[in-house]
Amino acid sequence: MELASNGKTLVGILTGSPNDLPTVVKVRDTLTDLGIASEIVVASAHRTPDKVVAYIDRAHKEGVQVLIGCAGMAAHLAGVIAGHTRLPVIGLPLSGGVVSGLDALLATVQMPPGVPVATVAVDGAKNAAMLAARILALKFPEINQALEEAAKKERARYDQTADEALAKLTAK
Numbered sequence: 001m002e003l004a005s006n007g008k009t010l011v012g013i014l015t016g017s018p019n020d021l022p023t024v025v026k027v028r029d030t031l032t033d034l035g036i037a038s039e040i041v042v043a044s045a046h047r048t049p050d051k052v053v054a055y056i057d058r059a060h061k062e063g064v065q066v067l068i069g070c071a072g073m074a075a076h077l078a079g080v081i082a083g084h085t086r087l088p089v090i091g092l093p094l095s096g097g098v099v100s101g102l103d104a105l106l107a108t109v110q111m112p113p114g115v116p117v118a119t120v121a122v123d124g125a126k127n128a129a130m131l132a133a134r135i136l137a138l139k140f141p142e143i144n145q146a147l148e149e150a151a152k153k154e155r156a157r158y159d160q161t162a163d164e165a166l167a168k169l170t171a172k
């Protein structure tokens with residue numbers, strides 16, 4: 001798939017730890033499938049707050065359009081990003097804490113009024129990417145087209161009979 005916006009990075013994905021990467025790469029993979037260039041930066045609002053702020057400054061200068069903050073446990077990363085920008089911020093809470101991501105979900109979603117973080121499900125990497133794509137589709141017709149094609153492909157799974165679907169599942 002050719003990249004929208006001449007391959008310019010449109011989505012900045014920040015994540016709180018290198019240990020988060022196995023889930024977080026799925027965000028980038030989904031964006032790539034939709035023709036959207038993105039970059040992943042490991043930075044923590046707790047451990048490396050200066051790196052978070054420096055990245056946001058660079059993202060503004062380089063024309064990044066949407067930021068995604070991914071973190072587990074006391075997940076303050078997306079909220080801190082939202083405090084430093086007026087770009088739309090998506091929060092991806094990650095599992096792994098003592099309560100399987102409920103801690104990260106609440107820390108990400110319960111933002112004070114005026115500083116929104118659009119929060120997806122725990123480990124909802126695909127939806128974090130799909131939401132970023134929907135935001136970008138308002139500006140980039142080629143991304144809108146890619147979303148339409150993805151929806152058609154998804155629809156095809158539902159237009160087969162149950163026996164056809166079962167045959168494919170058992171052949172795997």
Ligand code: C2R
Pocket residue numbers: 015016017018019020043044045046047070071072073074075076077078094096
């Ligand atoms: P380690 O595995 O590196 O100890 O991190 C990370 O996202 C990770 O899920 C444990 C968890 O801590 C999270 N973390 C945050 C933040 N920085 C790191 N929640 C933050 O800034 O919010």
